[in-house]
Amino acid sequence: MEEDSMDYTVFLEAKQLRKQAEDDAKLLSNRLALLRMEEQKALKKIEETRRKAQEIMEARIRNQELLKEKEEKERLKQEEERLKLLEIQNTKAQDRMQREQRVEGCKAKNRYEAKELKEKMQENLEIAERKKQEELEIKTNMKNQIKTQKSLAQEKRRLMNEAKKAQAREELERRIREQEQIRRNYEDSVSRMEQEELELIQRLQNTQLMQQSVYEDLEEAMRS
Numbered sequence: 713m714e715e716d717s718m719d720y721t722v723f724l725e726a727k728q729l730r731k732q733a734e735d736d737a738k739l740l741s742n743r744l745a746l747l748r749m750e751e752q753k754a755l756k757k758i759e760e761t762r763r764k765a766q767e768i769m770e771a772r773i774r775n776q777e778l779l780k781e782k783e784e785k786e787r788l789k790q791e792e793e794r795l796k797l798l799e800i801q802n803t804k805a806q807d808r809m810q811r812e813q814r815v816e817g818c819k820a821k822n823r824y825e826a827k828e829l830k831e832k833m834q835e836n837l838e839i840a841e842r843k844k845q846e847e848l849e850i851k852t853n854m855k856n857q858i859k860t861q862k863s864l865a866q867e868k869r870r871l872m873n874e875a876k877k878a879q880a881r882e883e884l885e886r887r888i889r890e891q892e893q894i895r896r897n898y899e900d901s902v903s904r905m906e907q908e909e910l911e912l913i914q915r916l917q918n919t920q921l922m923q924q925s926v927y928e929d930l931e932e933a934m935r936s
Contacts (some may be wrong), residue, residue, distance in 0.1 A: 723884065726891035733898030740905040747912040754919040761926040768934065 723888045723891065726888055726895065730891045730895035730898065733895045733902065737898045737901045737905065740902055740909065744905055744909055744912060747909065747916060751912065751916050751919055754916065754923055758919070758923050758926045761923075761930045765926075765930045
């Protein structure tokens with residue numbers, strides 16, 4: 713009884729240590745979330761500036777392409793008239809070929825359906841025979857299983873009675889190990905998040921430098 717009380721005390725201590733590690737992890741996680749938010753804002757501003765510079769360049773390109781498009785439309789119109797003439801000639805030949813293919817397709821379909829029907833009938837016979845054998849095996853197995861289950865049920869009740877006391881102690885020890893493992897996991901998580909926090913701060917600084925460079929590119933594009 714005294715040993716069980718000591719084990720429960722160890723469990724409470726492990727649970728308290730786990731709670732402290734969990735609180736540390738939540739605090740650091742909030743700081744990381746703020747840093748990520750700042751990074752996303754800076755990246756969004758960079759993207760907007762780049763888009764403005766891109767729009768200026770695209771407007772210039774569209775003006776050049778409009779002239780090319782007009783010339784291309786005229787060329788396509790002439791090509792379309794030539795293709796229409798060829799299409800009329802090809803349509804007659806294709807109609808004749810399609811009629812011949814439909815006739816041959818009907819013949820092939822009839823042959824295939826007759827063969828498929830024969831194979832299906834043979835398959836049904838084989839399925840019926842297999843089902844008959846399976847039903848016989850199921851009945852035999854059920855009889856054997858009933859006998860085996862009665863014997864196993866008696867043995868199971870005996871083993872459950874013997875294992876009940878040992879299981880209670882093992883469960884308490886498992887809970888202690890579980891709390892200790894959770895605490896270690898939170899401590900590891902805190903360590904990783906501290907490293908990530910340092911990396912995010914460095915990335916945010918780099919992003920701010922990139923943002924300044926993009927603004928300068930936009931100013932240059934507007935002056936051009």
